[in-house]
Structure formats: structure tokens, C-alpha cells
Amino acid sequence: MSITRPTVDDIRAAAKAIEGAVIRTPIHHCRTLSEIIGTDLWLKFENLQFTAAYKERGALNKLLQLSAEERARGVVAASAGNHAQAVAYHGRRLGIPVTIVMPESTPTIKVTQTEGHGATVVLFGERFDDAYAHARELEREKGYVFVHPFDDPAIAAGAGTIGLEMLEEVPELDVLVVPIGGGGLISGIATAAKAIKPDIEIVGIEAELYPSMKNVVEGGHGKIGGDTLAEGIAVKEPGMMTRAIIADLVDRIDLVSEKDIEHAVALLVGIEKTVVEGAGAAGVAALLANPERYKGKKVGTILCGGNIDTHLLANVLVRELVRCGRIARLRIHAQDRPGALAAITRKFYECGVNIIETNHHRIFTRLPAKDTIIEVECEARDAEAIDGLVRRLEEAGFHVDRAELD
Template identity: 80%
Template structure:
């Protein structure tokens, strides 16, 4: 495999090669997100691809360049999910046998979808790097062709087609804010964007827990690891080809906290009515966390994937309601006697706050034995209604503590 970075001509050739087999996704201005941030926000909806992620572009560009012998022998890939589905889907379309090695903690939805595309799935290790090591071992033992998720010129050229479309739809973009895992997405976009518009700013975004590319480019030694909502960009060892491209084509790399990623995922559901996984929302997370740095600018970001486990998405949406004050858990100290609960619930009724769940805690409490803690999970139309409820309870003589998210 050549390590020569692809050129704009390679990216244009890739666009022609994959045309018709990969969706030319819409790029739309978000009026509401623009109002929130003060910037003009343009979203590239790569989560609308058939496999719900941009990875199809690079995977198909690679598969279409295999020789007849390589197609017959089959391919193998290591992936946390989106690259796996892309290779599996297009491999089946082209009649190429596909084996995928995935980390054991890959969301179930991604494993199932990959198998549904006809691939043989092998689960191994906790992170991408573990799955990658086994895939390279199987590559040699079974004479398979390895399809790298990011560190391959054909993959990078395929991802660069996104920038061609973005700048064709909105040539006046001032800045691109792009998620970084191994670096394939931003490498292709950086080459295309900086070639067509040298003055455009390209900013990379990594999850705060996985600053692997930032460490390499900036020479920092920030710790890497932990459970992140953005598992699609949770890469410990970034690409070698991609780090060279990023050093030349990307202006800077920023980090986003987990709560900001959660907030971005929830806002995309609420405002744009679109489902985006943590990695796909990383770009928007930065815009929401640092609006002052983008105010007045025309900003494009890629919603690069939408494969999020439905249960996890539900948790994210509920946590967002907690953070914005619409759902609360109150610990109310009261005398353990008849009528106490009725007096409390009366205050909820007066405040127009709905009770979701209650629990009496009589044993594990520092209160006197005759007292109890009543935990109430509740929901209101806004944060002010919850605060009004707390005021009513305290005016009635109850002591109230409110559970908070970090």
C-alpha cells in the first residue's frame, strides 16, 4: 500500500468512482443552531447514508480498486462499527467475502447490523487497537486483504468527497469543524478544502478522553482512555499517514467534554429531528461549548454517523432533560406519619409538577428513626416550575435536597 497522500485529483476520481452507489447527502443551514451559537451553522447529514455513516465513501473507493484475485480471497477490517458496516454492505454488493473484527464492547446495534450485511464478525478486545491487532494477524493467516478504517490513501480520498460536496453547496464557508478519531475523515476533507479554498480554516475535534491525535500534533502527553459516548472516535493510536496530512492541512485540534457531546446529540434530536451518535455530534459539541470563537462566521460540520444504541440514546435524552431542569430528583425529609406523603404530593399538584416515581428511605438515613426521606423523581414544563415547587415545599416546613448531574 502506497503511503503517498491522495491529491485533489484522487479525490475527484473517487467521487466519480462511487457516484450513484453512495448517497450525496444534503447539507442544510440550521436556523435554530445558528441563533443559539451566533454563527451560521451548516450541517452535512452523513448520518443519512444507507449504513448511517460517512465510512461508505472510503470503503467503497477501496473495494472498487481491488484486483479480481483480491476480491476472490476476500477482505478483513477492524472497526468499532461504522467502517465495519460500510465494508460489509458494499462487500456484499460487490460479491466480496468480508470478515470484521470488532471490540467486545461495540454497541449491539452495530454488531447486529454488520452481521445483517453478511459479514463474518469476530469480537475481540476492549478497544479498536485490540481488534486491529487480531485482524492483522488473521490477514496473514487467511490471505485476506486488509481494509484499514483510516490510514489508507484510498480511504482518505473517499472521505475527501464530502468536502467537494460541502463547498459545492456552500462555497462561502469560513471554517470546517470535523471530528477526529484515526484521522481519515479530516484528512480527506482537509486536502480537498485547503486545495480548493486555501484560506478556509479546518478545525479538528476529539473527545476529551481520547486526545490521541492532539498529543501527536501538539506534542502533548494528555492521558488517553475511559468510557466515552463518542466511541467511534475513541482511538488510542491515530494513523501515520493521517497524522502527516493533519499536520499540513489542519489548523488546530480542540477537545470536547462528555457533557458537551451529550448536549449536542440531544439538541440534534430536539432541533433537527435527526439521530446522531456521539462521534458524529463532536463538531457541533465544540460549536456549542465555544460559541464566542465562531460568532459571525459561516461554519460547516459533518454529522458523520448516526449508529447509536437506542437505550443509550434514551439515557442521553433524559439526562439532557435533567440538565435543563425539566426532570429532577428531590430528597424530601419528612415525619414518617400518616398524611405526610399526601401533604407533599399536594405541593406537587399546586406547582403543576408531575410525579414520575417515589421511594421511601427509612433505614439508610441519618434522620431520627421517626423521620423518613422521600425521594421523588418529577417532571415539569421548565426549570422555573421545579424551583417554584421547591420553594412551596420549603415554605411548608420540608427540607429539600436536589440531586445533580456532574
């Protein structure tokens, strides 16, 4: 069975079609991250789209290709994330009725945001696969046009406009590092970039917990599943069109760990002052994790989305402070007698370390009945201050255990 693929001419046509309705996002050279990685890094800020993700490009390109009769029938999509908002937003702009099927477990905020763009939201099933199957049923029963999140030439062509823009503005790029979920983004970008600059290197990035495209393209057998910060690229079954394009045009696929994704999200907030979701930070995560692969090259990557729950973002930022040693949780063994806590807190004061929270553990310990564990969560200006505190406590006769994240 032949598979229709987008061409570079399709991508150029998409660029003209969506011009003015989708933001031409900036691409900036990142001096500090370039120095950290040892490369010449350029970031494409797709998190600055109105719905905070690149998905608008493909969704709009697809909707614009519908006939008047198809527009009147309306469209349906299955998504709990960026694709839903993109289809809903541009569907309302074009006067197209939109139905979005989401799993019943979808957070209320995502349902509300999608409804806020004018879509009818149907909650169905426990998993995305259930929602997807129901959306295809509605397509058959109601006559809706199904808008696939990635395995569609028009969707991939819209995404490919990012590649055109990046090479128009920075034609000297040697490598493009692109996150992979279902594969629509990298399929479009690779098609555009290889047509313009055949020797450019295209590297795909998947979350370590979801190596689905790497498995089908490279013949791997990586286990798929788990809770990932990069839920936007947590796809169990990649597209048929996209896997064919990736097999032909993508030079390799690398995997990134959860720790590296968290680190990238935190650094982008701290250094670039921009909020990026886990999937959107996957490219930067790969660069930080394996800088030797990119040393001396001009590299471009895409911050493809910025929709991250604020509470989750707060957790990521605090965990980064733990990893870099500025926040610590110390378990201090002490005799349960008057003055013990005062002796301990005196050391914190002398070392300039701030106490956030303390807890006494007298019952559930293996220590003698006269002893206690004082658990202290603390913060300092740098890791050296906390290291110095631990030394001072141990010199004073206290045994100290330090909680670790990894």
C-alpha cells in the first residue's frame, strides 16, 4: 500500500496558507546554553503560539483544505492536549463545528480550555486509545471529518513550516534536533530541511519511557509505558506515514531520561526565562545529556509546547534546586534530651543555612528509645554551604543521612 507523503512544495503551500493566522515564532541564539553544551545553539520558540504549541500549524493547514461541505459537517479529533486546543481554536475561527473526544481522566483545566475555544468536548473511556476509538465511531456515525494528530500529510506539512522558517533565518544550521511523539513534527521538518539542505543532520528525540518510533524504525524492543513529564510525546503507536518518512530522512533517534527532561525544563526557566512543557524541552534535554555529540556544531531545536501544569512546574523547579544542592533534607540522629535541637540549629545558623521545616521521629526508627531522628529540610545559597553544614554537624558528634532524588 502506497503512503501519501507531504512534499516540500506542500510545505511551502502550507506556509502561505497559514501565514498571518499562526505566529511566525522567533528563533534565538542562546549564548549561555551554547556555552554549557559546547555548541552553537538556536531555539525556535513555538511555545509562544496562541495555544502555546506548534500544533496550530498542522491543524490550521488541515482545516483550510476542507471543502465547504466538509466544513459544514464538522470535524472530530481525539486529544487531551495541544492538538485539541489547536483544532478547537482554529475551527472556531473558521466557523467549523469541532468535537473533541478526551479520556474521562483528563484534568478539568484541559477540558475547560478546549471548551473555551468553542469545541464540544466528549469524555469517553479511561485511556487515550478509548477516546481515539470513540472519535472514529463518531466520524462514521455523524459524518464528521477526523483530524488526526500526526499521521496526515496536511498535518505534517503544517508542522514542516517550522523547518522552512528555521533554515530561512539560520541557513548555516548543521543539525536539527526534534522531539518525536507520533512523528508528525519531525516528518514535516525533515522533509523541508532535507529538500533545502540535503546534508543537514536530523536527530529525533523520544522519552526513554516511550521509545515507540525507535522500536519500529530501528528494530528495537524498548519497553513502552510509565509516567513521563513529556506526556506530549508519550505515544505508544506511531503513525504509518510518519514512520516511513522518519526511516528515510532521520539520521538517528536518541532517548532522554526523566531526570534530563526535568533538568532541561528548569534550565529553560532559569536561563531563557521561558516556560516549556516536558515534550517541548526534550531536544534541549538531549543536548545537555550528550553534549559530545554536538560539540562545535550549529544546532537548532524546537521548544514545541509550553502547556505545563503550574503545580507540576513548581515541583520540577524545586527538584532542580535539590539536584544542584541548594535544597536538602537531612536526617540527623540525636539524643532526645533538652538542648539537642538547639545545638543542631546553632550549626545551621553558623553555616548560613535556612531551615524550611523540621520533624521529630521518635517511634518509627531503629535507634534506641532514648534517641530521635530530627529530619530537617533546608536551603542555602549553594551546595558548598550545605556540604559545610554536614561536616560541622558530624564534627559535633551527630550522624547525618542525606535524602537523594536519584
